[in-house]
Amino acid sequence: MNKILKGKAYVLGDNIDTDQIIPAEYLVYSLSDEEESRKYGQFALSGAPPKGAGLPDGNIPFSSGDNNKSEYSIIIGGSNFGCGSSREHAPFALQKAGVKIIVAESYARIFYRNSVDGGFVVPYEAVEKLSDKIRTGDELEIDFETNTLINISDGKEYKLNPLGDVLPIIDAGGLFAYARKSGMIE
Amino acid sequence: MGKTITEKILAKSAKKETVVSGENIWLNVDLLMTHDVCGPPTIQIWMDEFGKKAKIWDKNKVVIFPDHYIFTKDEHAKRNVDILREFAREQNLPHYYDVGTEKYKGVCHVALAEAGFNIPGTVLFGTDSHTCTSGAFGLFSTGVGNTDAAFILGTGKIWEKVPESMKFIFEGELPVYLTAKDLILQILGDLTTDGASYCALEFTGEAIASLEMYERMTLTNMAIEVGAMNGIIAADEKTKTFLENISDVEYEEFRSDDDAKYWTQYIFKVKELEPLVAKPHSPDNTDTVRNVQGAKITKCYIGSCTGGKISDFILAAQIMFDEKVKIPTFIIPATPKIASQMETEKYKGKKLMDIFTEANCTIAPPSCAACLGGPIDTTGRAVDNDVVISTTNRNFPGRMGSKKSGVYLASPLTVAASAVKGMITDPREFLI
Numbered sequence: 150m151n152k153i154l155k156g157k158a159y160v161l162g163d164n165i166d167t168d169q170i171i172p173a174e175y176l177v178y179s180l181s182d183e184e185e186s187r188k189y190g191q192f193a194l195s196g197a198p199p200k201g202a203g204l205p206d207g208n209i210p211f212s213s214g215d216n217n218k219s220e221y222s223i224i225i226g227g228s229n230f231g232c233g234s235s236r237e238h239a240p241f242a243l244q245k246a247g248v249k250i251i252v253a254e255s256y257a258r259i260f261y262r263n264s265v266d267g268g269f270v271v272p273y274e275a276v277e278k279l280s281d282k283i284r285t286g287d288e289l290e291i292d293f294e295t296n297t298l299i300n301i302s303d304g305k306e307y308k309l310n311p312l313g314d315v316l317p318i319i320d321a322g323g324l325f326a327y328a329r330k331s332g333m334i335e
Numbered sequence: 336m337g338k339t340i341t342e343k344i345l346a347k348s349a350k351k352e353t354v355v356s357g358e359n360i361w362l363n364v365d366l367l368m369t370h371d372v373c374g375p376p377t378i379q380i381w382m383d384e385f386g387k388k389a390k391i392w393d394k395n396k397v398v399i400f401p402d403h404y405i406f407t408k409d410e411h412a413k414r415n416v417d418i419l420r421e422f423a424r425e426q427n428l429p430h431y432y433d434v435g436t437e438k439y440k441g442v443c444h445v446a447l448a449e450a451g452f453n454i455p456g457t458v459l460f461g462t463d464s465h466t467c468t469s470g471a472f473g474l475f476s477t478g479v480g481n482t483d484a485a486f487i488l489g490t491g492k493i494w495e496k497v498p499e500s501m502k503f504i505f506e507g508e509l510p511v512y513l514t515a516k517d518l519i520l521q522i523l524g525d526l527t528t529d530g531a532s533y534c535a536l537e538f539t540g541e542a543i544a545s546l547e548m549y550e551r552m553t554l555t556n557m558a559i560e561v562g563a564m565n566g567i568i569a570a571d572e573k574t575k576t577f578l579e580n581i582s583d584v585e586y587e588e589f590r591s592d593d594d595a596k597y598w599t600q601y602i603f604k605v606k607e608l609e610p611l612v613a614k615p616h617s618p619d620n621t622d623t624v625r626n627v628q629g630a631k632i633t634k635c636y637i638g639s640c641t642g643g644k645i646s647d648f649i650l651a652a653q654i655m656f657d658e659k660v661k662i663p664t665f666i667i668p669a670t671p672k673i674a675s676q677m678e679t680e681k682y683k684g685k686k687l688m689d690i691f692t693e694a695n696c697t698i699a700p701p702s703c704a705a706c707l708g709g710p711i712d713t714t715g716r717a718v719d720n721d722v723v724i725s726t727t728n729r730n731f732p733g734r735m736g737s738k739k740s741g742v743y744l745a746s747p748l749t750v751a752a753s754a755v756k757g758m759i760t761d762p763r764e765f766l767i
Contacts, residue, residue, distance in 0.1 A: 164528055164617060166731040172738075173707040177404060177411035180376045180481075181383075196733050229529035229562065233731060234707070235464040236373065237480035258533050258564055259464055263480035314359050314496075324486055325384050334490060 152294050154249055155301075156222030158287045159211055160204040160280055161197065165226055166233035167260065169196040171242040173234075180241055189238060190217035190245035203285040212246055219246040223289050226253035227280040230272075231260020240269035250291055252298060252309060254278050265315045268323025273298075274310040282307075337592025339500040340569055341535040344475045344589055348458040356499040356598075364396070365457035367487045370443050371401040373462035373480070375418040380485035391426055392491040398430040398452055399423060400443040405434055405702040409710040441670030441701035444468035444640040448552065449672050451582030455570035456589050460487055465640055465728065467558045471551035472578075473570030473588060478559065498535040498564045499598035500591075505542035507605045512763045514650060515546055515553035516642065516726065516746035520611040521603065523560055524621030532562035534598060537591065542605045543568060548577045549646035556641045557728050560618040610749050610762055612724070615741030616732045624749050624761040634723040635660065635754040636715050636735070637747055638667030638699075639706040642726020645676045647747040648691075652682040654751035654765045655694040661757025664696045665715035667704045674701055696754075708736040717742070724753045 175192045179185045194202065194211040203209025212219050224243065230253035231239060240263050243251070251264070252273045264272045273291070275298070283289070287302040296309045312319055321327035328334045338346070338353065346353050349360040369377055381391070391397060399419055404412035416434055423431030430452075432440040440446035444465050447453055453472035460466065460477060462484045469476035479493065487493050505518060522536075536558045543551070551568050558566025569590040578584075610624040637643065637651050648668065668674040677687040691698060697714070705715035706727040717723050717740035725735065730742035745753070748762035755765075 164731075166729075168707075168729075168731050168734050172733055174710060176372050177409055177415060177710065179379075179411075181379045196738065198732050198738070229532070232528055232562065233464065233729060235462055235466075235478040235480055237376065237482060255529060255532065257529070257562055259478050259480060262483060266486070267480060267482040324482055325380075328486070328490075333492075 152292065154291045156249060156289060157220055158223050158225050158283050158285060158289050159219070159221035160225045160283055160285045161227070162201050162204060162280055163227035164229045164232055165197065167231060167236050167239040168233055170194055170231065170239040171236065172196040176236060176238055180238065186245060187217040189242035193219065193242040193246040204280060205284060209285050217245065219248065222247050222249045223291065224248055224251040225279050225283050226251060227278060228254040230256050232257035235259045237263045237267055240264040240267060244269040252279060265318050266324035268326070271319055273312070276308045276310060279307060336596055337594035339535065339537060339591045339595040339597070340473065340567055340589045341475055341498060341500055341537070341565060344456055344458060345495070345497055347456070348475070354497045356497045358497045359494055360497060361492050361494055362458055364460050364487050364491050364493060365454070366396050366398060366452060366459045367484060368398045368400070368443055368447060368459065368461035368466060369484060370399065370403055370463060371415045371419060372403045373484065374399055375415045377462055377481040377484040377488065378418060378422050380481055381488045384485060385489045389489070391488050394426055394428050396491070397428060397488065398447065399428065400432050400440055400446050401434045402442050403703045403707070404709055406700055406714070407710040407712050412710055439671060442640045442643065442703055444552070444556065445644055445669040448472070448548065449581070449670060451578065451584070454584055454586045455574060456587040460484065460493060464559045465556050467563065467566045468552050468556040468640055470555040470558065470565050470567040471548060472574055473568060475565055475567065477565045496533065498533055500535040500537055500595070501531055502537050502539065502597045502600040504600070504602045505538070505540040505605050506602060507541060509542045509545060509605050512610055512748060512766045513605060513608060514746040514748060515550040517608060517611050519554050519557040520613055520621050520744065521608055523557070523613065523619045524611065526561050527619040528560060528617060529562040534563050536561065536563045536566040538566065538568045544571065547646055548573060549644040552644065553641055557618070560728060610746060612749065612759065613730055613744040615730055615743065618729060618744060624745065624759065627759050628761055630759040632722045632724050632743070632753060632759060633662060634715070634717065634721050635662060635664040635750050636705065636723055636725035636727065637750055638665065638669065638704055639727040640669055641728040642747055643667055643669035643673065645673045645680065647726055648673070648677055648687050649680065649682065651747040651751035652687045652690045654748060654755060654762060656682055656685065656690050658694055658755045660694050660696060660754040662754065664754040665705070666691045666696045666698045667715065668701045670701050705735050708734060724750050724759060726750050
């Protein structure tokens with residue numbers, strides 16, 4: 150894992166559920182077929198109600214359209230991010246769209262596990278609520294060694310909770326890589 | 336210090352003397368369940384990691400139910416069922432329940448109960464957030480994603496953090512107008528959708544003891560809606576009777592010690608509770624039915640793992656008997672077994688199926704159907720600005736289809752009363 154990651158913020162509110170992250174009608178598509186799986190990037194966050202999409206103003210599309218990628222690589226969320234279904238398609242869709250890190254106040258259990266064990270995105274917990282302090286489009290810098298987030302756009306700095314018990318899994322790149330590294334599986 | 340039922344089951348599974356909340360442990364899994372939405376990607380990850388020729392950890396401990404996108408023309412959805420079928424054939428799986436055959440069992444969480452897979456004291460993981468439903472049988476059950484499931488498929492093991500336990504005691508006798516759905520909506524309103532994150536919910540008390548197994552499953556089903564890891568009700572005589580009829584498996588019963596440590600404890604006197612709804616767009620946006628009485632709705636829906644069990648249809652039939660619905664109303668039994676029970680089960684001498692048919696309900700074949708929207712041709716799917724009142728478990732934006740639609744969650748009694756009146760209606764109008 151690189152020590153520092155820079156990217157543009159996309160800000161969402163509380164209780165962003167998995168239907169908003171990837172609506173159920175798209176779950177029929179393959180996650181392994183390269184061509185088909187691009188649709189997950191295309192439809193990532195397409196279920197978010199427009200007024201809450203890209204805070205504080207809203208009505209900012211997450212995915213830019215044709216290339217199935219988003220210009221935003223850091224998601225700022227509120228509490229209970231990823232609640233709802235167990236679909237691993239949710240963190241997968243965000244990764245496909247180009248997201249590297251989520252910084253939320255708190256996570257729903259299954260989404261958090263999926264993000265870590267699947268090695269899709271790094272789910273950081275913010276010490277304080279950031280979804281009302283950072284604006285969509287702000288340039289952010291995240292330091293994994295000091296667990297800090299710097300908003301380059303206004304110079305403010307925020308602490309993040311250390312990744313704790315799951316750090317070895319994140320460092321390894323997911324559950325299978327971790328299990329191989331630690332000798333659990335061949 | 337005593338231990339909770341969840342801690343005792345997890346300790347046994349981890350082959351440890353004792354476990355403490357907050358501790359990460361490796362569990363030996365007794366059963367893995369998957370379905371047509373998360374099964375194919377799980378199988379793909381398993382193949383990528385262990386090789387195409389590998390054998391899974393234990394073919395007797397894997398159960399696969401195609402149930403989500405079943406009665407659709409969608410080619411991708413059909414392809415996903417083909418993947419399950421092929422995998423079941425290659426691995427020679429005894430517990431694969433194919434669509435279009437006599438083995439088809441419908442919605443996974445209810446099918447697990449019917450087929451005798453919910454064994455008290457065991458540990459069950461599933462690739463579905465509502466896997467917590469099985470906890471009604473005194474076992475630890477929870478949902479995971481595809482990677483975790485693929486790991487279990489190969490090794491039979493998975494890591495889990497031991498949850499703190501929260502105890503919910505429902506005192507007194509349940510009045511006829513209240514159901515398990517009203518009890519769990521009460522908890523949702525009080526705790527909100529993340530009030531029990533990473534926790535175990537334990538339900539107990541006189542009102543719980545009086546509930547039949549299928550009603551208990553409504554409570555544990557929605558434990559995930561409060562953010563919980565699992566919901567659990569210790570096995571008792573009712574559990575034993577239910578299992579005696581379908582399984583000869585011996586099991587170990589666990590119960591919480593009197594001095595077990597709980598994070599919090601809630602006591603409800605059920606006589607003081609009222610029929611509730613969760614208004615759009617969150618399961619914790621609760622209100623009394625009384626307060627939203629007369630609210631406009633365009634569709635009624637009785638179905639899913641939460642509200643499509645035989646117990647739910649028996650409740651709804653009490654109100655729909657000799658009545659006609661005023662707005663489109665969908666009856667979707669969770670399983671084929673329930674559909675056939677509706678042909679034999681009677682209320683006031685009339686078969687449930689006849690009661691719903693004569694009331695002009697649309698009855699569709701068993702599957703998850705429109706509970707989660709699904710492909711465009713799904714029966715009962717919310718379209719345009721639909722406002723649905725439903726016995727299902729989630730009402731996040733767009734959950735039942737159209738992004739412009741809204742969903743009220745309610746008990747089968749409240750949904751049936753609302754169908755007959757054509758607007759949101761308190762079931763006490765029919766029952767008292």
